[in-house]
Amino acid sequence: MAKGEIVKRVLDYVVGQIVDDPNAVEVTIIEQGPEDVIAEVRTGPGDMGRVIGRRGRTARSIRTVAQAAADEEGITASVEFED
Amino acid sequence: MVEWVEVRGKSIEVAVAAAMNELGVTERSDVDVEVVQEPEKGFLGLGGRDAIVRVKPRVRRGRGRDRRPRTGASRTGGSRPEGRSRDAASRSGGQRGSNAPRSQGRSGGNSRSGAPRTRSPEAANRAERPPVDVNPAEQAPVVEQFLRGLVESFGLEGSVRVEIEDDVIIATVEGEQTEALVGVRGSVLDAVHEITKTTLHRQFKDTARVRLDIAGYAERRRQALSIYAGQLIEQVMSEGGEIMLEPMSAADRKVIHDSVAAVDGVRSYSEGEPPRRYVVISQVEDQAGEEGDDEGDDEV
Numbered sequence: 001m002a003k004g005e006i007v008k009r010v011l012d013y014v015v016g017q018i019v020d021d022p023n024a025v026e027v028t029i030i031e032q033g034p035e036d037v038i039a040e041v042r043t044g045p046g047d048m049g050r051v052i053g054r055r056g057r058t059a060r061s062i063r064t065v066a067q068a069a070a071d072e073e074g075i076t077a078s079v080e081f082e083d
Numbered sequence: 084m085v086e087w088v089e090v091r092g093k094s095i096e097v098a099v100a101a102a103m104n105e106l107g108v109t110e111r112s113d114v115d116v117e118v119v120q121e122p123e124k125g126f127l128g129l130g131g132r133d134a135i136v137r138v139k140p141r142v143r144r145g146r147g148r149d150r151r152p153r154t155g156a157s158r159t160g161g162s163r164p165e166g167r168s169r170d171a172a173s174r175s176g177g178q179r180g181s182n183a184p185r186s187q188g189r190s191g192g193n194s195r196s197g198a199p200r201t202r203s204p205e206a207a208n209r210a211e212r213p214p215v216d217v218n219p220a221e222q223a224p225v226v227e228q229f230l231r232g233l234v235e236s237f238g239l240e241g242s243v244r245v246e247i248e249d250d251v252i253i254a255t256v257e258g259e260q261t262e263a264l265v266g267v268r269g270s271v272l273d274a275v276h277e278i279t280k281t282t283l284h285r286q287f288k289d290t291a292r293v294r295l296d297i298a299g300y301a302e303r304r305r306q307a308l309s310i311y312a313g314q315l316i317e318q319v320m321s322e323g324g325e326i327m328l329e330p331m332s333a334a335d336r337k338v339i340h341d342s343v344a345a346v347d348g349v350r351s352y353s354e355g356e357p358p359r360r361y362v363v364i365s366q367v368e369d370q371a372g373e374e375g376d377d378e379g380d381d382e383v
Binding site: 006009010012013014017018019020050053055056057058060061062064065068069071072 | 097100101104229232233236238263264266270271273274275277278281282285
């Protein structure tokens with residue numbers, strides 16, 4: 001299993017459920033260390049606002065869920081939202 | 084133009100971020116932070132407390148020490164080194180460069196004249212919307228489907244059930260493995276709850292209320308709350324006086340009220356406004372008097 005696979009699958013799913021254009025959602029996993037990944041999240045134009053949410057509330061929730069997914073793999077994951 | 088805000092959050096970091104957002108400042112180095120209260124962890128989210136920070140834009144050089152709130156502040160506009168953060172804040176208020184009192188733009192957004200306010204960053208979205216045209220029966224399958232997909236994306240085995248009770252969508256995720264979706268003190272559960280609501284908002288203008296339990300956590304929390312309440316009741320009975328609890332949700336307060344109502348010699352009531360509403364447990368002087376509480380059975 002590729003590192004960060006569950007993280008990617010979960011982020012693809014969750015972000016895809018929030019945006020208007022799920023096909024434009026792109027999640028890239030970048031290995032940082034043996035137990036550490038960064039997940040870069042991109043969305044179609046206009047969708048990032050919804051992903052961030054008011055006061056970053058949704059983004060915070062997404063990060064928490066992504067880390068829960070990372071826990072399943074015994075790694076840590078930080079999420080970066082790329083505009 | 085010293086405006087400072089006092090913000091409460093789960094951690095200092097969260098509170099500062101919310102405060103900066105509030106002030107319209109993006110750089111951490113542009114604010115001064117005073118920690119009013121360090122956060123403390125509790126048990127299952129009980130007995131802990133939030134961080135409270137006081138944050139204000141950092142004033143650098145320039146106009147010196149005269150930092151009286153409001154009066155004359157807006158006159159000196161662009162030449163001030165600290166104009167940047169001020170502008171950022173003004174812009175959102177649409178009051179840039181005018182003498183009019185600021186802080187009118189964003190509803191409740193900027194603080195006036197440095198008056199302290201404590202607010203929870205979580206509070207923002209909490210405002211009850213009137214239940215117009217909300218059709219829980221139409222929304223429940225969306226909740227169910229989202230949660231199913233989530234469990235599946237995690238690769239977990241588990242089941243999802245939704246019911247509607249009093250127009251509230253009650254979603255239950257079960258299965259040993261779904262413990263992974265609970266997290267420390269229910270943090271992941273709260274996040275899943277939040278995202279579930281967000282997905283509803285994408286499809287429906289007015290959304291039904293959603294209650295979520297995963298792997299029996301909410302039920303266990305109820306039990307832990309009862310035990311906690313029992314300890315506090317004993318303390319009040321032996322020491323007298325009153326004990327003020329930390330703010331809790333309506334559901335949590337009800338558990339406390341119910342526990343107190345079952346014991347003679349103590350009573351409980353709630354004070355404060357949601358989401359900072361909290362329960363007070365107090366001794367009843369007249370032992371023969373009512374042992375109940377003022378709201379345990381209906382409104383909590």
